[in-house]
Every structure is written in C-alpha cells, then in structure tokens.
Amino acid sequence: MAKILVTGGTGYIGSHTVVELHNAGYEVVILDNLSNSNIKILTQLHEITGKWHDFHEIDLQDDKAVQEFAENHTDISGIIHFAAYKAVGESVEQPLKYYKNNFYSLINLLTSFNKKINFVFSSSCTVYGQPDTLPVTEAAPVKKAESPYGNTKQIAEEILEETAAVTPDLNVIALRYFNPVGAHETALIGELPNGIPANLVPFITQSAIGKRGPITVYGDDYDTPDGSAIRDYIHVVDLAKAHVAAIKRLEENKAGTNYEVFNVGTGKGSSVLEIIAAFEKSTGTKLDYKIGPRRAGDIIQIFGDVRKSNEELDWKANLDLNEMMRSAWEWEKYIKANPF
Numbered sequence: 282m283a284k285i286l287v288t289g290g291t292g293y294i295g296s297h298t299v300v301e302l303h304n305a306g307y308e309v310v311i312l313d314n315l316s317n318s319n320i321k322i323l324t325q326l327h328e329i330t331g332k333w334h335d336f337h338e339i340d341l342q343d344d345k346a347v348q349e350f351a352e353n354h355t356d357i358s359g360i361i362h363f364a365a366y367k368a369v370g371e372s373v374e375q376p377l378k379y380y381k382n383n384f385y386s387l388i389n390l391l392t393s394f395n396k397k398i399n400f401v402f403s404s405s406c407t408v409y410g411q412p413d414t415l416p417v418t419e420a421a422p423v424k425k426a427e428s429p430y431g432n433t434k435q436i437a438e439e440i441l442e443e444t445a446a447v448t449p450d451l452n453v454i455a456l457r458y459f460n461p462v463g464a465h466e467t468a469l470i471g472e473l474p475n476g477i478p479a480n481l482v483p484f485i486t487q488s489a490i491g492k493r494g495p496i497t498v499y500g501d502d503y504d505t506p507d508g509s510a511i512r513d514y515i516h517v518v519d520l521a522k523a524h525v526a527a528i529k530r531l532e533e534n535k536a537g538t539n540y541e542v543f544n545v546g547t548g549k550g551s552s553v554l555e556i557i558a559a560f561e562k563s564t565g566t567k568l569d570y571k572i573g574p575r576r577a578g579d580i581i582q583i584f585g586d587v588r589k590s591n592e593e594l595d596w597k598a599n600l601d602l603n604e605m606m607r608s609a610w611e612w613e614k615y616i617k618a619n620p621f
C-alpha cells in the first residue's frame with residue numbers, strides 16, 4: 282500500500298484529502314504544527330475512516346525536524362503539501378511571517394525528501410489575478426499577486442518548476458484551486474476559521490447560526506449580471522478527490538514531464554448574491570445581509586477552464602451548489618453542538 286505524507290493534514294482541505302486517500306487505499310501520514318487547526322480532527326478522521334492515522338506534530342520551518350522525519354520515513358512515496366499560511370488580509374499586514382513560513386516549509390520538504398518523490402502542491406487561482414479571458418486556462422499569464430499570500434503561491438510554483446527541471450526524481454503537480462467550500466457528508470469535518478471568517482461561505486454559516494451579524498456583500502456595482510463578484514466555488518470533497526487523481530497520475534508517470542499545473546474548479550461562476558440565494562434555498566434558512574463597499578484587492582470575476590483536469594487528471598467536480606451549501610450548514614450546526 283503506497284504511503285502518502287499529507288502536510289497540513291488536520292486542516293480544512295487536508296483533512297478531507299486524508300479521507301479520500303484512505304478511501305482510495307492509500308496509507309496516510311499526517312504532519313501538522315496545529316497552528317491553524319485542531320488535533321480533535323484526528324478523532325473525527327478515525328470516526329470517518331475507522332483508522333487512527335499516523336500523526337506527527339512538526340513545524341515545517343524546523344529544518345532539522347523535517348530532515349529527521351524524512352530519514353525515519355523513507356517509505357513515503359508521495360507528498361501532498363497543504364501546510365502554509367493562507368489568510369489574504371493577514372499576509373498584507375505580516376508579509377515576512379508569510380514568506381518565511383510558506384517558503385521555509387516548502388524548501389525544507391524538498392531538501393529533506395530528496396529521493397524519488399511524487400509531490401502535489403496546493404496552489405491557487407489567485408495566481409491569475411483578474412484574468413483577461415474567462416474561463417481561465419492553465420496557459421493564462423500569471424499576474425502580479427494582489428497580496429503576499431498570493432505571491433507565495435506564485436513563487437512556490439516557480440521554485441517547484443525550476444527544481445523539478447534539474448531533479449528527475451522529483452515529479453510535481455501544482456493544483457490551482459478556485460474557491461473551496463462545503464464539508465464532508467458526515468458533518469464530522471469542515472472549515473474551522475480562526476476568528477471572524479474572511480471567506481464568504483463560513484461567514485454565511487456563522488451568520489445563519491447567530492454567531493455573527495448580517496453578511497456584508499462587498500460591492501454590488503461590479504460589471505456582472507447582478508453587480509456582485511463572481512467566483513468558481515468547488516465542493517471541498519471534489520477538491521480532495523482531485524489530489525488523489527494527481528497522485529495517481531504521478532504514479533503512472535506518463536506525463537512526459539515532471540512539472541504540471543491543473544485548474545481545480547467546476548468551470549462555473551456564481552455571484553455572491555447567487556451564493557446567498559443558494560444557501561437560503563438549500564437550507565430553508567433566511568439570511569440577513571446588506572450591501573457594503575467593495576473589498577480592497579478583490580477581483581471582479583473568475584472561473585476556471587477545467588478541461589485539462591477533466592481529460593488528463595481523469596477527474597471532474599460532481600457536487601453542486603446545493604450540496605456545497607447544505608453540507609456547510611450541517612457542519613456549522615455540528616460544530617455548534619460539539620465545539621472542539
């Protein structure tokens with residue numbers, strides 16, 4: 282049974298990916314420093330998969346700890362690297378915290394796991410900025426990031442591409458996520474925002490459950506059909522499955538190149554107001570929202586051309602907006618009744 286290391290495996294996307302790797306027959310090792318997640322997720326993963334997954338509390342910025350871990354785990358054939366800071370606003374206020382953590386972590390992994398390794402990197406559609414053409418393809422130009430967070434994703438992709446170019450034993454796939462939302466069907470794992478959620482859907486669910494006030498729609502004067510901004514929202518379980526597909530493609534090693542990039546979205550755009558309506562419809566819960574000013578750094582609209590992923594990763598998003606909203610709501614209710 283192939284053994285896959287999941288860094289950031291107690292986090293939102295990481296934990297859902299642990300489940301899908303388990304379901305696909307992989308053995309999983311989780312490495313996390315718990316800086317933005319909760320160790321109780323391990324118990325939740327046990328309840329979902331019936332297994333206690335091997336867990337190591339390590340900060341990837343600690344090069345000696347990562348080196349020792351790699352020396353003790355030479356049977357790891359693949360790495361899915363989620364562990365990074367990812368709050369756009371915080372990255373603007375604390376750029377060095379973001380550059381240090383996100384780059385030291387990546388570089389320590391690459392220098393420590395220097396034998397044959399399949400490496401899946403958690404990237405983001407944020408690298409495209411506001412695309413000139415929609416839907417956006419992987420060939421679209423990468424634009425100057427709006428934030429240090431986005432810059433760390435762009436530069437990390439360059440680090441991986443340039444390293445892979447001179448390291449035949451390193452096989453890399455970078456997955457450019459669109460907007461991950463929703464939760465596992467069991468409602469036992471989901472998004473655990475630290476403090477006031479910056480992202481739309483966790484704010485919606487917290488507002489709906491009474492933990493936050495009304496939702497502010499950041500602008501309804503954009504050049505879009507209903508004036509609110511458009512994103513490509515993808516269910517986190519579909520996103521998790523794309524990581525399993527990426528590992529499988531790397532194992533098959535038929536790409537003819539050892540660095541590839543794939544868009545991971547639904548290919549469909551939804552506006553903020555459409556998300557609000559979809560949540561109300563799928564949960565039967567009325568939302569209280571108001572229109573506010575645009576948020577600095579936001580782009581108007583983006584959604585992905587996902588043909589390359591559908592064809593070459595043999596992966597396609599299946600879960601619709603209704604399931605995204607329903608599962609997000611079920612998770613919010615679960616975490617209220619069972620606080621970590």
Ligand code: WQD
Nearest residue numbers: 367405407479480481482484497498499510512553576579
């Ligand atoms: C979505 C839309 C907001 C909150 C960012 C990162 C991306 C990824 C996901 C980490 C926008 C609007 C939001 C609110 C609102 N990050 N909104 N009221 O900014 O598209 O993407 O998070 O993995 O890399 O760039 O996601 O959920 O913050 O915003 O109107 O209270 O909802 O303006 O149009 P975003 P988001």
